[in-house]
Amino acid sequence: MEVARVLCFFSIPYSNNTFPCVLVHWYKQIGSQPDNATGLWMVCPMIREDRSRELSVIHLDSVFRAVHLLPMFGNSDPIHPAVRYDTSLDAFKAYYVNKFADHHSFEILS
Template sequence: MWMVQCSFHLDGSQELSVIHLDTIICALHLLPMFSDQFIDNDVLFHNSLDLFTSFYVNQFVDHNSFDILS
């Protein structure tokens, strides 16, 4: 699996960009990179991208994404 993480500018601010809807091919399955500590109960689906800094991209989630990402 590939590993991805957020990119930041030199001043520490997060790099952001707009992705046009017609360029999205399919959704990805992101798995957070867990540490050896317990996860807080406040981690939910809507804030997990903000609380974790690195993710695994699951390219084997379906055959279409496997063909596109390989």
């Protein structure tokens, strides 16, 4: 299972062809099996030693499907009021990959 956050869709014209591409930020799997309590796989953003994101440009055909990432909330830390829908994937350190989002997700991730 490979999980990435899409940052940008674009295309590259080259020699009478157009190549549809995606700029992605990679997430790495936490552990070798799903979480015991939830049955969900866990991921965290891949960050390089210099604290920059692990980014790649991949062909659009490499994207299999969208997934729903659920933040792994701390036991005592409330959600900061500044966290919004468009910043939430930068606000948490780890996420569950939601296999219950729909039938296809369940089949793929189970």
